[in-house]
Structures are given as structure tokens and as C-alpha cells.
Amino acid sequence: MNIKVDISNVRLETERLILRPWTREDLDDFYEYAKVDGVGQMAGWCPHKSKEESATILNMFIAEQKTFAVVLKASHKAIGSVGLEEVREETMLASPLKGREIGYVLSKDYWGHGFMPEAVKRVVEYCFDDLGCDFLLCGYFKWNHQSQRVCEKIGFQFFKEIEFATRFNTFEKTNLNIMYHPKKVIR
Secondary structure, eight states: OBOOOOOTTOOEEOSSEEEEEOOGGGHHHHHHHHTSTTTGGGGTOOOOSSHHHHHHHHHHHHHHTOEEEEEETTTOOEEEEEEEEOOOOHHHHSSSOOEEEEEEEEOGGGTTSSHHHHHHHHHHHHIIIIIOOSEEEEEEETTOHHHHHHHHHHTOEEEEEEEEEOTTSOEEEEEEEEEEOTTSOOO
């Protein structure tokens, strides 16, 4: 079952990052990384072809209030996002347990510096401690070893293999991973 999410007034921090709602002032930063070949494909979407396309998606992020901007503390530059997507996995939807599915993307310029594990770990803490999630899901395409490492570093466990329908009209073999609330007994 999906837990209700509204991050419109949420601000999370880590040592190097601020996780906050997107604003229209983030458009240039968002377009800067979303247009780069190889970034969106890791999550199943095409590079943005124009700033207008990025503006449309940014407005959706703002309206839906479920996607954090990942912002560097040092420069206040938005370098990625962490979204709390609705659970689509049927076995978890049929369960009385409440949760969400985490999705993330990071500017190629910042790959390999530990920013995404740092951001996702903080969002996981928020989901369990503040939202009261019983579980979280997180998937990655089997060939996406960077996202696999993020899941492993955070402590997600393999749940099942699925086929994910991308925005390219293709299907990708995907490992779906799960993490249960560490302080709740879940049976």
C-alpha cells in the first residue's frame, strides 16, 4: 500500500547535501544534467531536448510534491533528484504494509563521489522515521552497476527480478530491492 507523501515543506541535510523541494529557480541546473546523454537512460528516460521539456518536468516535480532536489551545500547547485514514487509491485500493493519506491538520478559530473548513497540514505531515514513507512523498494536495470552499488551501500536486499517498461517503449530486466523498517517487527 502506498503511504501519503508531501515534501513541500521538508528540508533534509547531510554533511555535503541539502535535499529539498524543487523550485522554478532550479531550471538551469536541472536542464544542465538532464540533457546529458547517459544520465536519463540509467533511469529509463531520454535526455531532455530543450529547456522547455525540462521546465515541464520540473513543474510536475513541484506539483506532485514527492521529488527532492539534491543540492550541494557548498554551491547551492542542484545536481540530481530523489523521488518517492508510488509502489507498483502487486504483492506489496496487496499487503497491509505501507511504503514507497525510491528512484534517483545524478548529474554525470558528480558520479563516483558518494553523493547518491549519501542522499538516498538520508531519504530512507526520513521515510522510516518521519513518514512511518514499513518498507521501501528500489530498483535498477541489471546493467546499471552504479545504481546497484547505491542499493548495496544503503542496505537494500534483493526482492525479485521484474521487467520494467521504459519511456523508450522497451522493457529492461530490473532487480527490485526491498528494505523493511529496521525498528519494526514485520511479519
